[in-house]
Amino acid sequence: NAGVMQNPRHLVRRRGQEARLRCSPMKGHSHVYWYRQLPEEGLKFMVYLQKENIIDESGMPKERFSAEFPKEGPSILRIQQVVRGDSAAYFCASSPPWGGNQPQHFGDGTRLSIL
Amino acid sequence: GNSVTQMEGPVTLSEEAFLTINCTYTATGYPSLFWYVQYPGEGLQLLLKATKADDKGSNKGFEATYRKETTSFHLEKGSVQVSDSAVYFCALSEVEGGTSYGKLTFGQGTILTVHP
Numbered sequence: 104n105a106g107v108m109q110n111p112r113h114l115v116r117r118r119g120q121e122a123r124l125r126c127s128p129m130k131g132h133s134h135v136y137w138y139r140q141l142p143e144e145g146l147k148f149m150v151y152l153q154k155e156n157i158i159d160e161s162g163m164p165k166e167r168f169s170a171e172f173p174k175e176g177p178s179i180l181r182i183q184q185v186v187r188g189d190s191a192a193y194f195c196a197s198s199p200p201w202g203g204n205q206p207q208h209f210g211d212g213t214r215l216s217i218l
Numbered sequence: 219g220n221s222v223t224q225m226e227g228p229v230t231l232s233e234e235a236f237l238t239i240n241c242t243y244t245a246t247g248y249p250s251l252f253w254y255v256q257y258p259g260e261g262l263q264l265l266l267k268a269t270k271a272d273d274k275g276s277n278k279g280f281e282a283t284y285r286k287e288t289t290s291f292h293l294e295k296g297s298v299q300v301s302d303s304a305v306y307f308c309a310l311s312e313v314e315g316g317t318s319y320g321k322l323t324f325g326q327g328t329i330l331t332v333h334p
Contacts, residue, residue: 107261136321145222145307145324146262159321194261196322206252207311207322209261 107132107197108177109210116185117218124180124213128197135178136207137170140192152178182215190217220245224308224325231298231332239293239328241282241308249310251275251284251291252322256305265293265306298332305329 108127116122128135133154138146148162152172163170167185172178182189192214196207225240243249250269254262266275271286280295291308308325 109261138322138324145326146322148321148323151321162321196262206264206267209254209263211259211261 107195107208107210109193109195109213111213112211113214113216115216115218118186119184122182122185122189122215124182124193124195124215125177126180126195126197126210127177128195129208131199132197132208133200134198135172136196136198137178137180138194138196140194140212142191146194149180185215185217187217190215220249220310220312220323222308222310222323222325224306224328226328228329228331231330233300233332233334234297235332237293237295237298237302237330239306239308239330241291241293241325243289243291243308243310245289245310245312247312249312251282252309252311253280253282253291253293254307254309254324256307256327258304262307298330300332300334303330303332 107129110125135152137149139149140146150163150170151159155174167183169181192212194209194212196209198207221244223242252267253265255265256262265280266277268275268284271284274283282291282293284291305327307327309322311322
């Protein structure tokens with residue numbers, strides 16, 4: 104049973120470019136969460152999605168960041184016009200559809216570096 | 219809002235030493251509590267959890283007890299191994315209002331290094 108798959112593992116972008124991070128949840132999971140880990144810090148919640156719906160985006164920066172989880176395909180976290188401060192590890196987690204406080208299963212993350 | 223505070227690290231121990239990593243939390247309701255472990259270059263793995271007061275989570279020799287009176291969830295292990303070297307995160311998840319999910323609020327993480 105494949106775990107949460109994130110790609111790419113490492114992504115390098117120049118300032119002003121766009122970054123697209125992909126996340127395929129575990130089989131049977133329909134809840135997806137994105138977290139950001141800045142250097143030397145813990146993970147901070149960004150957004151929670153279900154298929155075709157954004158449920159909670161209270162942790163997303165107001166500009167340049169967007170997320171989607173289409174009916175088919177992986178969840179995408181998109182960062183437009185990247186800046187140096189966007190350098191971080193971005194983790195995706197998924198949980199089963201029956202809700203509640205189910206443990207979240209994490210991918211190995213995408214490490215984004217901005218030149 | 220919710221918050222989690224972990225003891226500051228890094229923590230350096232010799233093999234077979236006793237480990238305690240302190241974790242306290244602030245929450246408005248009745249959260250579930252978790253310990254996650256992160257090995258270098260990898261994502262977080264669930265280590266153990268507890269969903270209500272006085273529950274004890276345990277796994278791989280690690281234990282933590284949900285203490286509502288002290289709002290704590292300290293991680294302990296009686297005899298650490300070199301392979302336990304990693305970053306440990308305490309986290310809470312709270313079902314809010316009418317929602318049926320719990321986004322995780324993390325502590326800042328504690329780096330553990332175990333020497334032979």
